[in-house]
Amino acid sequence: MKKSNEDIDIDDLVNFINSDKKPPSQVSNWKPSQQQKKKGGKQQDEAIMNPQSIGDIVSTFDDKINLDKVEEKTEITDNQEEKKKKKRKRNKKKKTEGKEESDGEDEDDNEKKEKDLEKQLKEEATQRNKAMFKEFFNFDTSTLKKTRFQDNSQFRVLGSWREATEENKLVYNQTNLPTLQIEEQFKDGVYPLGQVVEYKDQQWRTNNEEKRAMERLMELDLNKLRKAAEVQRQVRKYAQTVIKPGERLIDICDRIENMNRYLINHQGLDCGIAFPTGCSINYCAAHYTPNPGDFRVLGENDVCKIDFGTHVNGLIIDTAFTVAFNPEFDELLLAVQDATETGLKEAGIDVRLGDIGAAIQEVMESYEVVIKGRTYQVKPVKNLCGHSIDPYKIHAGKSVPIVKKNDYTKMEEGELFAIETFGSTGK
Numbered sequence: 001m002k003k004s005n006e007d008i009d010i011d012d013l014v015n016f017i018n019s020d021k022k023p024p025s026q027v028s029n030w031k032p033s034q035q036q037k038k039k040g041g042k043q044q045d046e047a048i049m050n051p052q053s054i055g056d057i058v059s060t061f062d063d064k065i066n067l068d069k070v071e072e073k074t075e076i077t078d079n080q081e082e083k084k085k086k087k088r089k090r091n092k093k094k095k096t097e098g099k100e101e102s103d104g105e106d107e108d109d110n111e112k113k114e115k116d117l118e119k120q121l122k123e124e125a126t127q128r129n130k131a132m133f134k135e136f137f138n139f140d141t142s143t144l145k146k147t148r149f150q151d152n153s154q155f156r157v158l159g160s161w162r163e164a165t166e167e168n169k170l171v172y173n174q175t176n177l178p179t180l181q182i183e184e185q186f187k188d189g190v191y192p193l194g195q196v197v198e199y200k201d202q203q204w205r206t207n208n209e210e211k212r213a214m215e216r217l218m219e220l221d222l223n224k225l226r227k228a229a230e231v232q233r234q235v236r237k238y239a240q241t242v243i244k245p246g247e248r249l250i251d252i253c254d255r256i257e258n259m260n261r262y263l264i265n266h267q268g269l270d271c272g273i274a275f276p277t278g279c280s281i282n283y284c285a286a287h288y289t290p291n292p293g294d295f296r297v298l299g300e301n302d303v304c305k306i307d308f309g310t311h312v313n314g315l316i317i318d319t320a321f322t323v324a325f326n327p328e329f330d331e332l333l334l335a336v337q338d339a340t341e342t343g344l345k346e347a348g349i350d351v352r353l354g355d356i357g358a359a360i361q362e363v364m365e366s367y368e369v370v371i372k373g374r375t376y377q378v379k380p381v382k383n384l385c386g387h388s389i390d391p392y393k394i395h396a397g398k399s400v401p402i403v404k405k406n407d408y409t410k411m412e413e414g415e416l417f418a419i420e421t422f423g424s425t426g427k
Helices: 010-018 034-049 054-136 209-217 219-242 249-264 327-346 353-364
Strands: 271-273 278-281 303-312 315-324 368-371 374-377 386-389 416-418
Touching (some): 054 249, 209 219, 219 249, 219 303, 219 315, 249 271, 249 278, 249 303, 315 327, 327 353, 327 368
Antiparallel strands (some): 278 303, 303 315, 368 374, 386 416
8 A cells, every 4th residue: 555645654765764775866976067057956945845755855855965965075176277277377477478588588698609709719729720820831930020111123014112100101010921810800890991092083972971871781791891891901911921933833832822811810601711713914915823733833924813702701802913024014913902992983883874874984095105116005894804802702793894885784882893994905
């Protein structure tokens, strides 16, 4: 006989609870979801208020207890997760700040390491160059003294080197056979200006404030060019002591290049020789360089063109000069020298390259030479010319002709040019 809710005895209820016969809902591993938590709470409350049976009451109480535990556990878990998130954020922030600090420190360390490495490499290059200098050059150091004077009377046209004086601000710190590197002579890092050629038709550029400001912006590069130019002057002075009849061309080139490397303190792409030394003779106008095994000897009646270059950070100075020992060639050398100086005077910003060529041709063709009783008019070699120079690029694209041409290309601001002239007694 089924009992109604009113006939339930409290003793029977207690005995039933203490017994091992639990309802299936108590034995199961049921865990409510978030939605079940909300719905389950209301259903359980209704079940408690309106129980249908003892089993419902027991299971409802047990589920209620389990649900409360789950909710408690969920709240604890949520709080722990929030704490973990906050902790992760704090740690991330600390790591980020530490990383930023370490990045700044790393940058400083890297800069310091780079400077130290650069200094070390320079010291190694200096030691290497000095060792090469001692091994290759055999100077009698007891006869060395600081002087710029040098007797070049054997060349007739080149002329002797004048002594430097305080008055003309050409104080010479080098020995009469070069033994001091360029940086040892100019410890402040400021190098001599050299010859300045004024503008022919644009003198306003010298006084214009804007143009002067632009020149000041280029001062760093100009100082590098002056450094290379001063090295070239000293190498050229030394070269004129070793260029003699009977010397092998390859030995002359080796001495010029090694002296160039030593004075500039050769350091690969930072500074050094710009291109192989040219040593062209007679009908060979330019660009001849003796290779190993070429033992050609310079003769008494030869006309020799020496062409060498020096660079600092890719900024190239290109120098050439001609030597001859026979007085018959004096007028030829003077004609080419005069034409070169004319080209330098004509050059400048906004000047047409064809106009420079016309001026050079006019001056060169005004000379005549007598060789072996025959008179020749000096003529320019029309397929050879000067050129523009870019960093690490000796021929940069623009050509400066040495004959009259309808070339309206102009020299522009910031460009670097080599004015080169080639005179000949040929057709």
